Amino acid sequence: MEWRDCLKNPDNALTTEEENIVREIIEIRVNDVKPDRNEVLKNQCIPPDIEPSKKTEILFKRAMDLFLETSHPKGIVSEISIPEFEVVYSGEGLNEKKTPLDEIFRKADNLALFVLTIGNIVSQKIDELFKVNEFALGSMLDSVASAGIDKAADSIENLFFNLLSKRGKISPSAGILRYSPGYCGWHMSGQKKLFEFLNPEDINITLLSSYLMKPLKSISGVIVVGEKEIHNFRDSYPFCSQCKTHFCRDRIRSLFRESKHTNKKGGI
Amino acid sequence: MDILKEISEKLQLGDDEKVSVFTKQAIEEKIPPKEILDKGLIQGMDIIGAKYKVHEIFLPEVLLAAKAMHAGMAILKPMFIKEGIPSIGKVVMGTVQGDLHDIGKNLVGIMLKGAGFEVIDLGNNVSPLKFIETAKKENADVIGMSALLTTTMPVMKRVLDLLKEEDLCDRIKTIIGGAPVSEEYAKEIGADAYGYDSANAVEAVKKLVRNEK
Ligand code: B12
Ligand code: SF4
Numbered sequence: 085m086e087w088r089d090c091l092k093n094p095d096n097a098l099t100t101e102e103e104n105i106v107r108e109i110i111e112i113r114v115n116d117v118k119p120d121r122n123e124v125l126k127n128q129c130i131p132p133d134i135e136p137s138k139k140t141e142i143l144f145k146r147a148m149d150l151f152l153e154t155s156h157p158k159g160i161v162s163e164i165s166i167p168e169f170e171v172v173y174s175g176e177g178l179n180e181k182k183t184p185l186d187e188i189f190r191k192a193d194n195l196a197l198f199v200l201t202i203g204n205i206v207s208q209k210i211d212e213l214f215k216v217n218e219f220a221l222g223s224m225l226d227s228v229a230s231a232g233i234d235k236a237a238d239s240i241e242n243l244f245f246n247l248l249s250k251r252g253k254i255s256p257s258a259g260i261l262r263y264s265p266g267y268c269g270w271h272m273s274g275q276k277k278l279f280e281f282l283n284p285e286d287i288n289i290t291l292l293s294s295y296l297m298k299p300l301k302s303i304s305g306v307i308v309v310g311e312k313e314i315h316n317f318r319d320s321y322p323f324c325s326q327c328k329t330h331f332c333r334d335r336i337r338s339l340f341r342e343s344k345h346t347n348k349k350g351g352i
Numbered sequence: 353m354d355i356l357k358e359i360s361e362k363l364q365l366g367d368d369e370k371v372s373v374f375t376k377q378a379i380e381e382k383i384p385p386k387e388i389l390d391k392g393l394i395q396g397m398d399i400i401g402a403k404y405k406v407h408e409i410f411l412p413e414v415l416l417a418a419k420a421m422h423a424g425m426a427i428l429k430p431m432f433i434k435e436g437i438p439s440i441g442k443v444v445m446g447t448v449q450g451d452l453h454d455i456g457k458n459l460v461g462i463m464l465k466g467a468g469f470e471v472i473d474l475g476n477n478v479s480p481l482k483f484i485e486t487a488k489k490e491n492a493d494v495i496g497m498s499a500l501l502t503t504t505m506p507v508m509k510r511v512l513d514l515l516k517e518e519d520l521c522d523r524i525k526t527i528i529g530g531a532p533v534s535e536e537y538a539k540e541i542g543a544d545a546y547g548y549d550s551a552n553a554v555e556a557v558k559k560l561v562r563n564e565k
Contacts, residue, residue: 130410139366140412214458217422220366220415226455272503294450294503 109287112157116239117202118148119231127227139220147224154209155229155301157236159200160282161244169195169306172281175265175274183269184317184332185306192310194253196244198262199284200236201302202229229301237262237303244307259312259339264305265295268332269323272296278304312339355381359392359424364400366416368423375424385431389468393424397466405551411459418462425465439470441561444487445496446478448507453500456530456550460496463550464557480510487524493561496553497543499530508533509541516542525560529553 122132124144130136136144164172169189173179179186189195206229213222241262248254265274272295279291290298297304308315319330355378362370371393378388400417403409432439445461447454454476461471472490474482487495495515499505508528515521527545528538538546545560547553 128411131407134407134410136410137413139416140410143412210455217368217419219418219458219462220412223411223415223455223459266501272501292450294501296450296452296501296504298452300452 107160107162107282110159110161110240110243112159112200112236112239114152114155114157117155117157117232117236118152119228119235123231123234124148124224124227127230128224143220143224144228146221147228150209150221150225151206151228151232154206155202155232156205157200157202157232158287159198159236159240160284160287161196161198161240162282163194163196164281164306166190166192166195168281169197172197172277172306173270173274175271175277178271178273180269180271180321180323182321184321185263185268185270185308187317188263188308188310188314189306191314192308193258194244194248194309196307197278197282197305198237198240198307199278199282199287199289199297199302199304200233200240201284201287201289201297201299202233202236203288203301204299207300233301233303237305241307244309248309254309255311257311257313258309259315260307260309261315261335261339262305262307264303269321275304315339355383356388356392356395359388360396360399363393363396363417363420363424366413366420368420371420371424372427375427379427379431385428385435386437388424389428393421393428394466394468397421401463401466401551401554415459415462418466421466440468441493441557442470442472442490443494443496443557444472444474444483444490444492445498446474446483447476447498447500448504448511449477449479450507451499451501451504452476453530454498456500457496457498459550460498460529460547460553463554464496467554467558469557480507480514483511484514484518484520488518488520492524494525494527494557496527496529496547496557499528499533502532505530505532505537508543512542527553527556527560 121144125136166189173185173189210222210226213225241260245254245260263270265278266272275291275295275297289302292298316336319332355374359371359374359378362374375388378392397417400409400414404414443464445457447457461473464471472486472492474486483495483497495511497508497511499508512526515524515526525544527547528543529547533546535546545556547556
């Protein structure tokens, strides 16, 4: 039984195997990464209490159709031990001295590295739309795609959770959250070691010297499973004073609110 | 209704087809192209900009209006070239080397065009030399740079260093923007301005070409 089998049918997941799941390439059905309307409108900076115009609704529908036509969600996931992750996390030695993740991952029960993309065709489509002055549709498609990739990461997170559940490894007080290089003190350059571990070149994701992934619509990170409490931290790191969103607050709150163990607030 | 008012209103509704029709009609009525631009198209975009600022409308409506603006401009542009009417300023825009994020840069470019600037969009992953060479060749007033990553922000400084080396800082102004960029960073590297968003960018570029700080 492998990761991809669980994705097709989560109830079918591993039962008692103890060994780590090795690297798997996972194809995700595009319908499973259809983003929520509210997330897309948020990306368009439309406040949740505002009723969008009729034109906006039409654009949203058209963009969603284009997204379903042009995106090809794919990922690579692999479980990783704490000592192995220590090496990945240290990266190029550019992380902030103290970070939330640094304090969290050592207390984790399970870790999995992931990298995901929805491919380049969607970006090409956005470019094309801008070239023919279809700015509103291009921008809406960009917002749909950015929300869609987050949804793809949610589905990988759920998959990992289901897998561990089947193994009987999830305690009732367990929580699952993902963390990404480029956020909260984990330097973007962390992606170099992450790439060495996962080899995402196999699904045509490459890393530029600026540590940006190509295609643009890609994300990477680590999924951390452990007692919910390990994810609970204060936003008082030195770099938090520069943070415009304090997004961690919502994530932590939603983790403790959810009856399930998964968080519904995406990753950082 | 006055045809220029008609153009402005149809533009605000994002009706690009009607904007084209009325722009052609205004030309037939012998209204000078500069007047069609200023009192029809730009006037409409100004209202859109003001409504956007106070959250009366949102990004999709702004971008639909921008498309209508482009439809009108496409008709007027050949006349400007023929009559040698200059734009209010020329801006070379791009996302810096190593960075592929260009949606924000695109939005800034669209709004600048909407305000009457000529924009030369170099796309993404633009080398410092390309910024300088293009700005020199095109006799641009402003270079606008976008970076969304802390790892690509330093490229902005390289562009500024090159401008200094070539003694072009007085002639070509610079403006920077993007998520990790700030007013402080702009000061630190010696950029002339920082733009928080596209509306703010337009105001800042207008000041730069008027030589105000
Ligand atoms: C959406 C998004 C994504 C999308 C892709 C982006 C896209 N649009 O295609 C996805 C989900 C794929 C993504 C992935 C990643 N992302 Co991201 N992403 C964002 C986010 C939330 C918004 C970017 C965006 O599109 N904004 C919408 C546009 C319209 O806004 P904008 O580009 O900022 O432009 C506006 C202004 O900045 C300004 N402006 C822009 N340019 C210019 C130029 C001039 C001259 C002027 C005057 C003004 C100006 O005006 C524009 C219009 O209002 C930003 C955070 C943020 N708040 O910006 C992070 C952000 C850019 N991402 C970040 C990171 C770390 C990543 C990942 C590395 C995470 C990971 N490990 O997976 C990956 C990398 C992707 C890759 N290919 O390598 C970081 C970068 C931090 C850093 N250290 O450099 C950011 C800043 C988040 C953070 N930590 O705060 N991301
Ligand atoms: S405040 Fe911002 S930077 Fe600090 S941990 Fe929370 S999300 Fe990260």
